[in-house]
Amino acid sequence: MFLENVVHACWVAAGIIGFLEAFCRLRQVRWLRRIPDGVWDLLEIASACVALGTWAFAVDELSLFVLPVTAAVLMDLHWRPDTKQRHSWATCATLAGFVALTWWWPVHSPILKWVNCILILLAVLLTRFNRSPLTAVPFVLTVAAVFVFVPHEGISFMDVVVGSVASLLFVTYCHERRRRERALRESLLDHLTRCLNRRGAYRWIQNHKDEWVTAIIVDLDEFKFVNDTYGHDVGDQLLQETARRLHACVRAEDAVIRWGGDEFLILLVSPPSSENPEKVAERIHQRLTSQPLELNPLPKPFYIRASIGIATGRLNDDLLNRADQALLRIKRFGKNAIMAWSGTSSTPSYEDEYVSFGRHLNWAVQAFQSIVRNSPVGFVLTTEDHTIIDVNPAFEKMTGYPRSELVGRKPSVLASHAAANTELYRRVRDELAKHKQWAGTFQNVRSNGDRWNAQEYIGAVELGNNTVGYCSVVIPEQASVCEASLATSAATMKETQENNLDLYASFLSGLAHIAEMGIPGLPEHVDRVQQYVHWLGELAAAHDIVNDEDVQLIAMASVAHDIGKAFIARELLLKPSALTKAEYAYVQSHAEIGRDMLMHFIGRWVTVRNRPIERLLAFALDIAWTHHERWDGQGYPRGLAGHDIPFAGRLTAIADVLDALLSPRPYKNAWPEERVASYFREQKGRQFDPTLTDLLLQHWSHRPCPAIGSQG
Structure with a gap:
């Protein structure tokens, strides 16, 4: 029983x-x-x-x-x-x-x-x-x-x-x-933030597929900078607080997803007639950025900076891509802001967007050591209290002090009259605290006692609205350049102009190599294109197509042809397969980006004006903007045709394609020489200037830079 x-x-x-x-x-x-x-x-x-x-x-x-x-x-x-x-x-x-x-x-x-x-x-x-x-x-x-x-x-x-x-x-x-x-x-769930992870996001999206949703992607600005400067513990605290604030802004039926390392995706279930999505995003942005964070062990309050991309529509992959496109556009044109997707955007989605130089402090130190080593422009990196943490070789040469004697000391060690400059230093500190930048002249003394003057441009390096250091560009005044670089006691005006020309040409070269960082073989590509431009330009000058004095300037400027790639995702530039239509449109934007970068550089940094320098920079602008135009008008970004394309752009276009075809790339092997020559014969008068193409083919066997990795 x-x-x-x-x-x-x-x-x-x-x-x-x-x-x-x-x-x-x-x-x-x-x-x-x-x-x-x-x-x-x-x-x-x-x-x-x-x-x-x-x-x-x-x-x-x-x-x-x-x-x-x-x-x-x-x-x-x-x-x-x-x-x-x-x-x-x-x-x-x-x-x-x-x-x-x-x-x-x-x-x-x-x-x-x-x-x-x-x-x-x-x-x-x-x-x-x-x-x-x-x-x-x-x-x-x-x-x-x-x-x-x-x-x-x-x-x-x-x-x-x-x-x-x-x-x-x-x-x-x-x-x-x-x-x-x-x-x-x-x-x-993501273990750190308690937001949905990618797997949770997939389930949520499947449950709400084709519903009307507002997608908001939030990207924390300078997050890698936080990790590299303050440590990963502080970075984890920042992520957790961000997730807490985002959860406080949404309803229970909405989703907060940790979409990437420093990216959050918010999916709001909302009918088409609901609140304006941009107002929702503004409320979220305000909640994120208005209140300071107390992060241990930071001594000062920290402010979150975030970029937000928005898209509204039926929930599917296209909606998420549109929100990602809006985010990348706002990060391209400025950060800590909001942008809604519009139908004109053609930027593809990439989570780990490569950013411009200067965003990360550790990256800047690497740039000092590897890129500007041979630049005549001096660079100095200091902490918030103006203690030197790195200088480049040009600055060592200017001062006569080795780097080991400068790092850890204050710049006042270089002052010719430290006591007399006390008031100047105070004004500089006040100006930096108030406006985050300063420009002016310092009177310095070298290690051997010689005095020299230099124009210095100082800008603050900020993180979370906190200044964590300063970056200075030091350009000796003309008399000092002659004294330091040419070591002559009676420099002529011509020598001064030549020195200034070399100065800006070197700066362009440094920017160009920054744009190619992390892409195997492309820094060498820049150098080879410059040699091709110089060689083909001399041939054109011999046939009275261009002035002799312009050939050297165009060759110097040709290094800037792909400078806009500093803002292009490396995933695309290293992609081993063919690009999609959207990806190709994104890559094409580097021509306009390069022009914008050079315009900004010219407006902010060019202080010496003479005809060679002005022509050098004008050629650089033409090349960056027009070297992808075609003779038949089918190129980009403006669809120029024939002689409407500046000569420097037409010349660099041939040199760029010549080296690209003769060299291996992630998506192709190097072409045999016969195939490359055949390609130029086919594209004469279509892609390339027919006169310059004839010069190339007539002197084919005498060109410089034999093909790298060419195949027979």
């Missing part, structure tokens, strides 16, 4: 658990995920009530105390302890359903029914005190045991056994299901 009752209890519990598990598995079916959780909870409650009622009325009798145990199990499974609403409607539905079932139960004792209702209500009250409803199960079994000794109530010892066995199975199932649900939730 005892064994029979135990088996009976197992059958009852297994039947209820079977229904619950079936609905649990159905929730995971992709095409059923759109059904709200509340509907699934109601189905589980209804199935349990129907199963128990059917068993009691149609199969055999069940102990009344099975009802509060089952109710406690259902409440525990549907209990959401992490939400503010402890009394969910599922709990209320369970209470109502099982109280009704209790009064319909085939037991005639009203006392037992009242006690049962009180026990069910106890499970509900436990949730109010943030306790699991399963805590009520021991009370249920205890009350059942007490009623064994109460006469005329019809409770036997076997009822207690049945309740205990069923409770054990129910509790075991609850813990196992909770463990599985917790593991599933954890697999969908």
Whole structure:
């Protein structure tokens, strides 16, 4: 008899658990995920009530105390302890359903029914005190045991056994299901920020596919700078606080996703007639950036800076790409701002966008050491308190001090009259604190006692609205340049002009090599293109196509032809396969970017004006902007044709393509020389200037720079 009752209890519990598990598995079916959780909870409650009622009325009798145990199990499974609403409607539905079932139960004792209702209500009250409803199960079994000794109530010892066995199975199932649900939730969340991870995002997107959604991508500006400057612990704190602020801006039905290392994706479920998405993004941006953060161990408050891209429409891959395009556009033209996607944007989506030089302090130090080593322009990097942390070789040469004697010291060590310059230093510090930049002249003294003057341009390096250091560009005044660089006591005006020309040509070369950083073979490509331009330019000068004096200037300027690639994602430039239409449009933008960079450089840094320098910079602008134009007008960015294309651009176009075809690239092998020559014959008068192409082919065997990696 005892064994029979135990088996009976197992059958009852297994039947209820079977229904619950079936609905649990159905929730995971992709095409059923759109059904709200509340509907699934109601189905589980209804199935349990129907199963128990059917068993009691149609199969055999069940102990009344099975009802509060089952109710406690259902409440525990549907209990959401992490939400503010402890009394969910599922709990209320369970209470109502099982109280009704209790009064319909085939037991005639009203006392037992009242006690049962009180026990069910106890499970509900436990949730109010943030306790699991399963805590009520021991009370249920205890009350059942007490009623064994109460006469005329019809409770036997076997009822207690049945309740205990069923409770054990129910509790075991609850813990196992909770463990599985917790593991599933954890697999969908980012451990650091508690936002959805990529896997969680995929599930959310599948559940809301084709719904009207606003996609907002938030990218933290200078986040790598934070990690490299303050350490990863501070970076983790910044990510956690960002996630907390984003969660505070959205509703429960929306999604906050950690989309990349420093990128968050917010998906807002919103009908087309809802609030303007740009206003929502502005509210999020305001919440992120307006209040300072107290990050340990930073001594000062830190302000988040974030760029935000927005797109609204039906949720699909195109919507996310549009939001990403808007983000990349705002990062290209300025940061810490908001931009909504427009149909004219053609920038493809890339998470790890390569950024311009100067954004990261450690990257700047590498640039000092590797790129500007041979530049005659001096560079100095200092901390916030103006302690020198790095200089380039040109600055060592200007001062006569080795780097080891300058690093760790204040720039005042170079002053010719340190005491007299105290007031000047104070004004410089005040100007930097107020305007973040300063330009002026310093009187310095070299290690051998010689005095020299220099124009210095100082700019603040900022992180989170905090100044973390300063970068200075030092250009000796003309007399000092002659003295230091030419070592002559009576420099002529021609020599001064030549020196200034070399100065700006070297600066252009430094910028060009920065643009090619991280791309194997491209720095050498810049040098070879310059040699091709000089060679072909001399041939053109011999045929009176160009002035002799312009050939050298055009060759110097040709290094700037791909300077705009500093802003192009390296994933594209290193892509081993053919570019898509959108990717190619993105790469094409480097021509206009290069022109904008040079215009900015000329406006901010060019202080010496003479005809050779002006022509050098004019040629650089022409080359950067027009070297992808075609003779037949099918090129970019402006579709110029024939002689409307500046001569420097036409000449550099041939040199650029010549070296590109003769050299291996990630997407192709080097072409054989015969195939390259054939290509130029085919494209004469189409892609290239026919006169310059004839000169190239006539002197093909005498060209410089034999092909690298050419194949026979």
